[in-house]
Amino acid sequence: MTNLISEFTEELSARGGSSAALCFQCGTCTLKCPSAGYATSLRTAHLMRASQLGLKDEAINGDGLWQCTTCYTCVEWCPRNVQVVDVITALRNIAVAEGKLHEGHKNVARGFIKAGHTVENNDKITALRKDLGLPENPPTVMDDKAAKADFDKILNITGFNKLVN
DSSP: OHHHHHHHHHHHHHTTOGGGGGOOOOOHHHHHOSSOSTTSOOOHHHHHHHHHHTOHHHHHHSGGGGOOOOOOHHHHHOTTOOOHHHHHHHHHHHHHHTTOOOHHHHHHHHHHHHHSSSSOOOHHHHHHHHHTTOOSSOSSGGGOHHHHHHHHHHHHHHTHHHHHO
């Protein structure tokens, strides 16, 4: 059991989540979190405790992990200056490394791969851009075939495409 805790703790620390050890479970992070509550399963303090106890499966397998919007309210209110968002990001990275990317995030990633943006241009956005006197597409990879080809190469080299399939 000690080896499991230390392996997970080391992995969490290596990915930027070392401040989880500072948490003394006051619950302020969950209390102040705009995403936590009766409508979601996000309980930030539970994620911190699971991280401290080496309960990797509990920490990375729940939907709550993916409901954090990274607004940093938890960090702003934490009396111990626990970098809660960094811990959650580290937990997400561990989950993704094990092929456990949340379906909603996969959908965003698919749009990112397809268009080079996390939000695809649609008819409403195109019409609004025209009304404002802007080109239909922003001057990014969305409208630059060479840049999109370079972007696709980067996605392939980094293995990002494999995360969502």
